[in-house]
Amino acid sequence: MILKSIKLENIRSYVSESIQFPxxxxxxxxxxxxxxxxxxxAAEFALFGIRSDLKGESLLRHGKDKGSVEMLLSIAGKDIxxxxxxxxxxxxxxxxxxxxxxxxxxxxxxAVELKTRIMGLLGYPKDLVSKSKQLVYxxxxxxxxxxxxxxxxxxxxxxxxxLRRVFGIDKxxxxxxNTSIITKQLKMRTKELAGSIYDLEEKKNLVNExxxxxxxAEQGSKEVIPLLEKAKQELIAAKSSIEKSEKEIKELNDVxxxxxxxxxxxxxxxxxxxxxxxxxxxxxxxxxxxxxxxQEQPMIKIPEQGKRESLMSTKAVLEKELNISRLKINELExxxxxxxxxxxxxxxxxxxxxxxxxxxxxxxxxxITRESAEEKRLSxxxxxxxxxxxxxxxxxxxxAKEIETLIQEEKRxxxxxxxxxxxxxxxxxxxxxxxxxxxxxDQIKKDVALINAEKIQLSEKITLLSASExxxxxxxxxxxxxxxxxKQFELRKMSFDKEAEGIMRIIxxxxxxxxxxEKAKDRIIKLKQTQEWLDTSFVILxxxxxxxxxxKVYEEFNDLFQEWFRIMIDDEALSVSxxxxxxxxxxxxxxxxxxxxxxxxxxxxxALAYRLSLNRVINDIIGTIKTKDIIILDEPTDGxxxxxxxxxxxxxxxxxxxxxxxxxxxxxxxxxxENILRVEKxxxxxxxxx
Numbered sequence: 001m002i003l004k005s006i007k008l009e010n011i012r013s014y015v016s017e018s019i020q021f022p023x024x025x026x027x028x029x030x031x032x033x034x035x036x037x038x039x040x041x042a043a044e045f046a047l048f049g050i051r052s053d054l055k056g057e058s059l060l061r062h063g064k065d066k067g068s069v070e071m072l073l074s075i076a077g078k079d080i081x082x083x084x085x086x087x088x089x090x091x092x093x094x095x096x097x098x099x100x101x102x103x104x105x106x107x108x109x110x111a112v113e114l115k116t117r118i119m120g121l122l123g124y125p126k127d128l129v130s131k132s133k134q135l136v137y138x139x140x141x142x143x144x145x146x147x148x149x150x151x152x153x154x155x156x157x158x159x160x161x162x163l164r165r166v167f168g169i170d171k172x173x174x175x176x177x178n179t180s181i182i183t184k185q186l187k188m189r190t191k192e193l194a195g196s197i198y199d200l201e202e203k204k205n206l207v208n209e210x211x212x213x214x215x216x217a218e219q220g221s222k223e224v225i226p227l228l229e230k231a232k233q234e235l236i237a238a239k240s241s242i243e244k245s246e247k248e249i250k251e252l253n254d255v256x257x258x259x260x261x262x263x264x265x266x267x268x269x270x271x272x273x274x275x276x277x278x279x280x281x282x283x284x285x286x287x288x289x290x291x292x293x294x295q296e297q298p299m300i301k302i303p304e305q306g307k308r309e310s311l312m313s314t315k316a317v318l319e320k321e322l323n324i325s326r327l328k329i330n331e332l333e334x335x336x337x338x339x340x341x342x343x344x345x346x347x348x349x350x351x352x353x354x355x356x357x358x359x360x361x362x363x364x365x366x367x368i369t370r371e372s373a374e375e376k377r378l379s380x381x382x383x384x385x386x387x388x389x390x391x392x393x394x395x396x397x398x399x400a401k402e403i404e405t406l407i408q409e410e411k412r413x414x415x416x417x418x419x420x421x422x423x424x425x426x427x428x429x430x431x432x433x434x435x436x437x438x439x440x441x442d443q444i445k446k447d448v449a450l451i452n453a454e455k456i457q458l459s460e461k462i463t464l465l466s467a468s469e470x471x472x473x474x475x476x477x478x479x480x481x482x483x484x485x486x487k488q489f490e491l492r493k494m495s496f497d498k499e500a501e502g503i504m505r506i507i508x509x510x511x512x513x514x515x516x517x518e519k520a521k522d523r524i525i526k527l528k529q530t531q532e533w534l535d536t537s538f539v540i541l542x543x544x545x546x547x548x549x550x551x552k553v554y555e556e557f558n559d560l561f562q563e564w565f566r567i568m569i570d571d572e573a574l575s576v577s578x579x580x581x582x583x584x585x586x587x588x589x590x591x592x593x594x595x596x597x598x599x600x601x602x603x604x605x606x607a608l609a610y611r612l613s614l615n616r617v618i619n620d621i622i623g624t625i626k627t628k629d630i631i632i633l634d635e636p637t638d639g640x641x642x643x644x645x646x647x648x649x650x651x652x653x654x655x656x657x658x659x660x661x662x663x664x665x666x667x668x669x670x671x672x673x674e675n676i677l678r679v680e681k682x683x684x685x686x687x688x689x690x
Contacts, residue, residue, distance in 0.1 A: 001122065001141075001627045002074040002659050003043065010067035010086075011059055012038040013686040022675050025652050025660040029670060030679030035686030036663045039679075040142055040632055046071040046082050047118055047137065049095055049111045056093030060086045066096070075121050075626050078102065082118065084111070123624040136625060139166055139614045142632035156581040163582055166614075167553055167621055172546035179534050179542075186531045193524050197517045207510045214503045221496035228489040235486050238479045245472035252462065259458040266451045273444045276437045283434045287427060294423045308406045311399050318396045325389045332382040339375040343368050554580060557617050564609035567654065568647045569602060576606060584610065600639025608636050612655070629658040637666055648672050 003021045008014040013035045028036040041054060046069040050056050060067045070083040085096030095111040100118070109117060124136050164170040346367045349359050558578045565576045573589045584606055586593050595606060611633075619628045637645055649672040652660055662669065670676050678689045 001630050003630060003661070004072040004074060004079070006039065006043055006046070006072075007068075007070040008039070008042055009069075010061040010064040011042050011069060012061060013681055013684060014038065014042075015061070015685055017687055019677065019688055021659070021661065021677075023659050024674040025662070025672070026675040026677060027669055027673040028661065028663045028677050028679060029667075030665060031681075032665055034679045034681045036665075036679050037144070037634055038686065040634060040661075040663065042069045043071060043632075044137070044142060045069055046084050047115075047122075049084060049115050056086050056095065060088060060093045064088070068096075080121065082114070084114065121626070123626045125622060125624065136166065136618065136622065137627065139611075140618050140625065141627050141630055142634065143611055144634050156583050159583065160581050163553075164550075166618060167549075169546060169549055169553070172542045172549075175542050176539050179539055183531050183534050186527050186534075190524055190527045190531075193520045193527070197520050200514065200517045203510055203514050203517070207507055207514065210503055210507045210510070214500055214507065217496055217500035217503060221493055221500065224489060224493040224496065228486070228493055231482070231486040231489050235479070235482045238475070238482050242472070242475040242479050245475055249472055252466070255458050255461045259455060259462070262451050262455045262458065266448065266455075269444050269448050269451065273441060273448075276441050276444070280434055280437055283430050283437075287430050287434075290423055290427055290430070294420065308403060308410070311403050311406070315396060315399045315403070318392055318399070322389065322392055322396065325385050325392070329382050329385050329389070332378045332385070336375055336378040336382070339371040339378065343371045343375075346371075553617060553621065554578065554582065556620065557582065557613055560613035560616050561609050564612045564651075564654075565605060567650055568605040568609065568644060570643075570647070574602070576609070601641050601644050604637065604639045605644065608633070608651075611636075612651075630661070631655060631657055631659075632661045632663075634663045635665075636662065637664060637669065640666075642668070645669065 002023060005018065005020045007018045009016055019039065028039060030036050041059065045054060045059060048054075050059075065088045066085065068083060068085040070081065073080045073082065081101035082098070083100075084098040086093055087096045097108060097110060098114050099106050099108045100114060101107075102121075107117075122137075161170070164173075346364050349364065351358055561578055561584070562576060575587045577585050577587075579585055584595055586595055586598065586606070595603060598606070615631060619625065637648060640648075645666060645668045648662075648669055652662075652672055660673075662673065679686055680689050681687075
């Protein structure tokens, strides 16, 4: 799944806004409360509609009666447009009808129908679709960061049950409960079957009586058989003769059909030959056009390798020096104010506050002179630092501009390079197609020659078989007469057989009842065996399977959780892992500590590592879902230090997804992403600014 665009009409602080989302990494930037998270909630509403934790009142703009969200997605290479509406009634805000556009066809659907359709397109398992919360989406695509922190501090049993539902492991508990119900039903069924076999011996005696009657009817049928057999032999002789004629007639019809097929094949080959000729002409024209366009492509210089990295390094050094200079100037200003304060206090002092003796004027003058000299020294040093600071700031600005120029040149080079490679690939494909069609034309010529030769042979064969039709008519008349004679004997035999058949039906009915009662006896034995197996073996097996699957999930989850945390927190004294209830365990300086005791940035890192690990494990286990190409991170750096923010670049690279959307108000992260969408709110109205 790739999110391409979303259009908001009267949704929270948005009046009318259309937002385009490119592939790659994109940052939604803006002040807190500007409306960034609203875009993500609107996307979730477009997919799944109103739910208990996403109500219509919280989405529809105040004072408006209607609103809507229209979203364009790409799922499995197909563009899909989804639109949902909201309307205000006297009592509440409800969902309006919506539609979905797929393969150029628009279907108007109710809110429930639309949700079911989208779930199918996303490939979410049906047993998870019925849950009240869209756990798969929340744990793989978009989870508000605060909600991910909540799961870390929830009751461990509640967390474990939540993860069981996400991974579909809770079904084994359901199986065990259902097994108990089944065993009770087996006991009831056993009692029912025992009541159905009480008259088994009586049915067997009735069958023996009917078998005696059957023997008499079968004896009458046997007496007719010799007469019928003689008639059949005569009919066989006549049939042998007519079959020979029929075979010749069939052969004649087959030859005519083959001739008709040959005519059709010949027309098809000639039509294909003509169509291939036109396609060859078209391919040659396309090749000429591509070669001409390639010759007109401008040459571009390959960007200098390593220059941008060198400038970035220089920029970082300058920024560090500027920070040091600013701190030094602040320190000098404070010292300067201290000297001025000392001068002012000593000039007003008449008696010493400690010994209460008179302070001489020459002593006060000496201190004032000393502090004045110090004040001048500090002023001169601060002025010198400010001059150097101004020069470095200008130098830093020049480097930033040069870096931007290099980035634009690299992008232009990559674009032209990609276009050139694409043209070469297309030329090779066209040339290969032309060669294939040319070979096909040669084969068509050979096939046409073979078809013409075949038609000549078939025409000659039709001439030889044309006399067979008259012979067949004469032999058919003789055969029909003998057939009538055979029929009379068969009717006599049928009368006896019918009587026997009626008796056999009665016997069959009794036999069926007896067989069913015998099966019921066997069934009682098997039901008891099944009940015992379910109680003593199956329930235990389900419990073992659940433990094994949970262990596999835990192992992968724990490894990923530790790996993501190490990327974001470069502190050997601080490490994390998961206990078997999937609760984060924190170790600091070799001692176990609580998550609550960590800093805000460390808590955020744990929550984000948990979030990313859960995303990867779900994507690995549930192979059908089609949301593996996108992840949305809402304020993932809350409380991060400057050094931790630098780790976000590595997190983005490690994710390796086709589309990453980050919501943040941290300016530093703008340098880590490929695209930036800035959100601004003015007069209670949010908008995207360029």
